[in-house]
Amino acid sequence: MKNISEVVLKPIRPERVIQFGEGGFLRGFVDWMLQKLNDQTDFNGSVVVVQPIEQGMCDALEEQNCVYTHIMRGLENGKPKVEKQIVDIISRTVKPYEDYNKYLELAKNPDFRFIFSNTTEAGIAYVPEDKLTDTPPSSYPAKLTALLYERFKAHLDGFLIIPCELIDKNGETLKEIVLKYARDWELGEEFITWINTENHFFNTLVDRIVTGYPRGEKTDLEYEDAMLDTSELFHLWVIEGDTSFQSELPFHEIGLNVIWTKDELFKYRTRKVRILNGAHTSLVPYAMLKGFDTVKECVDNSALNAYLRACIFDEIIPTLDLPEQELKDYAENVLERFANPFIVHKLSSIALNSVSKFKVRVLPSILEYIKRFDKMPAHLLTAFGALIRFYKTDMANDSADVVEFMKNADTQAILKKTDYWGEDLSFLYDEVSKYDH
Structure with missing residues (x-):
């Protein structure tokens, strides 16, 4: 049986999204939605996945050209329903623990606009031992601060930063920790002003049960896919912040259950x-x-x-x-x-x-x-x-x-x-x- 990478011809699109995390949830939620934007709108973007910890699944993704199948299963109007979607939105992966400079280079690409993350509930945390000179710093917020500093030095526009970690006020908390690192590391008031004015952090609520690889089940695929992901049909994403940006991620135009709200998360x-x-x-x-x-x-x-x-x-x-x-x-x-x-x-x-x-x-x-x-x-x-x-x-x-x-x-x-x-x-x-x- 052929591998999915031999069956699917992945298109080349501009890299517009940096994503911290390669687990089943992001692939079965954010990447699935971005795939739909590519398929049904003029979004025309791809995702670079950053492996936020030393051990992860990026090698397995690369082995099949970062293409995988997402299967959604559940009830609709009381009847069983199964949907399959090939997801080819991930262009490549970056592993900061193996090549930190390659990670920092992401900051210099002006096409990048969005940063998504799911580094678990413990991921958005302040680690006082983290330093700018670490290659890499251990925490996700410290890695993000280092990336933002490179972006600032390159005189490029900031990002829309949309975390998916399951903590209350995830965007606000992430921003507070990034600003703390900027001060701890003495990166200057200009950088702090740039974080506050040129970058936008959003609070989110995500809701979908993602069940991952269906071990022990028949999948009826006509190719091998070690990164197959499964979930329920239901999805909900509430994004709180400046709602004028929803036109850049027009999920609502293609019938996805995504709600933008100014302050009612x-x-x-x-x-x-x-x-x-x-x-x-x-x-x-x-x-x-x-x-x-x-x-x-x-x-x-x-x-x-x-x-x-x-x-x-x-x-x-x-x-x-x-x-x-x-x-x-x-x-x-x-x-x-x-x-x-x-x-x-x-x-x-x-x-x-x-x-x-x-x-x-x-x-x-x-x-x-x-x-x-x-x-x-x-x-x-x-x-x-x-x-x-x-x-x-x-x-x-x-x-x-x-x-x-x-x-x-x-x-x-x-x-x-x-x-x-x-x-x-x-x-x-x-x-x-x-x-x-």
Whole structure:
């Protein structure tokens, strides 16, 4: 069987994008979208991938000319759907740990306009030991600062910098750290002014389950592809910042679910945390106590599906401040994603650290519901009771001190534990105690 590089003739396009990270998520999200821009608009650009750490997959990408297949699988209107896309947008890869000068040379190409990244949640971090003279510095923000300094010295335009790391205010945080390095390294006020005026950092929210290489599955490809990537059909990208730049990345013109917003990212983040993550956390202890194993099993069960829908539509959505129909459409999409027959999502993997997750994902909906409607949200409090009961079993997976306390304390003591909940929740006792045994 031929390799994909022998089957696909990759076009030569101007290098316009620098991308820090070569993992499945960026290839199944950002690169897939950029491919669609190339195919359906006059974007006409390619991506240079920078391997942000010493070990990575750039060699494997290069072995097949940086071309790969992306397969999306899921339900659409209740029916299974599979889409395949050959992605040829990556022109080449650069490995700073092997050739740092080659990395810095990227700064001197005036065609580069965009920088995307996904260096994991730990990637956007300040490492005080990093120096400009390191080849390379260890952290992503330090590497980026060094690249920006080369760009500045070359008297070229700045970048649109769009990180995809899963931290709050990712763009603002990245910019703050870059500015700190600029000051630490004494690179001058002119450079700092150039960062602030000629470069634009965006906060983002990304949402897509990317499942990577489908090990042990048949793929029906007619060629070898070691970098095959898979994901669900759903995708959402919210980009917060100066919305005048969306014309340079016209995702919205080709029907992609990309929302540009000046300052309302928090609403979309809250929607995701309360509905998608909140549904998971409301469901998992309750379902595991009943012997269920996967998310799909739960939504396929009529009783659990009804419980989940009541949590979401009756008690979570009424506490949120986005248009009601938009929230309902998103929730229906979430439930369809949960039912995806191509993804085996174990309840036990979601159950990790359920106490801290409950505080962030579910408790705000409970408190807001009581505040707005002056009554108790019965289903979410059922979930709270199930959480307490879940920790009395051996299924709970949390830090040793949390497991010990939750296992041995009574419900009243648990509700009073302000360290866990941020406030005394004793007033919920009558309702929660109905469901904690």
